[in-house]
Amino acid sequence: MSRHPEVLWAQRSDKVYLTVALPDAKDVSVKCEPQGLFSFSASGIQDESYSFSLELYGSIEPEKGEKGWWKRLLKSEEKPAPYLKVDWNRWCDEDEESISDLVSDDDSRFVGQDEGSSDDDGMLYLPDLEKARG
Template identity: 25%
Template sequence: MTTRLPNIIWCQRKKFIYLKVLLTNVKEEKINLTTTHFSFHGVGSINKITYDFEIEFSNEVDPKTSKWSIKDRYVDFLITKKDFTAKYWKYLCKDGKKHWIKVDWDKYIDESDEESGDSDNSDENPMNLNLNDYENFEGEENSEEEEDEKKEKEQVQEQKKEEDEKEEEIKEEEKKEEDKKEEVKEVEKLKEEKTEPKEEEKKEEN
């Protein structure tokens, strides 16, 4: 089976790598992150094309504190660097620049801007992301608080789904009632039309 390389955009902060794999509604995803390597497999929704890649990072990362999330148009990765004291990486990959990996200019900042404090950086959420939508990589369990939040979110979604279904059922019943009323009106109208000629005939006979 022929596979392709996806387009990737990335940027960084002192403590994090922010990376996007640009694929729409990806399915059958297989993702593996180690301290030095990152591999990805997935099937895109357009033409069901299979995408694969493996890269070796310029420096080591920490898989246990890294997170990821599948979005509608891309797969998001927030990868924690192992050495917070190191300079910004020159390239994402150890073997240099690759044509299918580009800078995420929307979130890019210069290293000097971060050092001066003129950035969006924070230890908890360096990119102002909604981290409730993100998962930990395999091998690290979610905290009890995260699990509770996830369950609560699922319950709210399920409740909303049930409410929407009930609302649809009510609308359907109302429509049926309206249709029945219309049918009754039609029947009554037909009856009236049939009786009118008979009354006219009686008048003529008299």
């Protein structure tokens, strides 16, 4: 039986961040379908099996230049599973986004690499998934 890792999420008008908090994961498999189906599986330190699938509120690959805010992370209106949590460190409200754009934010890297921070080691963000697969 597989377990669920903690999953943090946040959004901007042009991005949705999914952070899978599973440091030292191995045999990681990530699948993203354009219509919004996201699947993850991996093994933990002691060979525990972790997996989950999410049907996201919107598509992962919106039309070019299309921006917008999701009402929620998941398509379903039911209460999300307890392993899904808001990433308050990355969260940005619609009215705060213009202010945060002034602050430099490099989303094209894996967090924890060469920056000396151990808080985010092993975390993978949705903008990095294409790089992780290729």
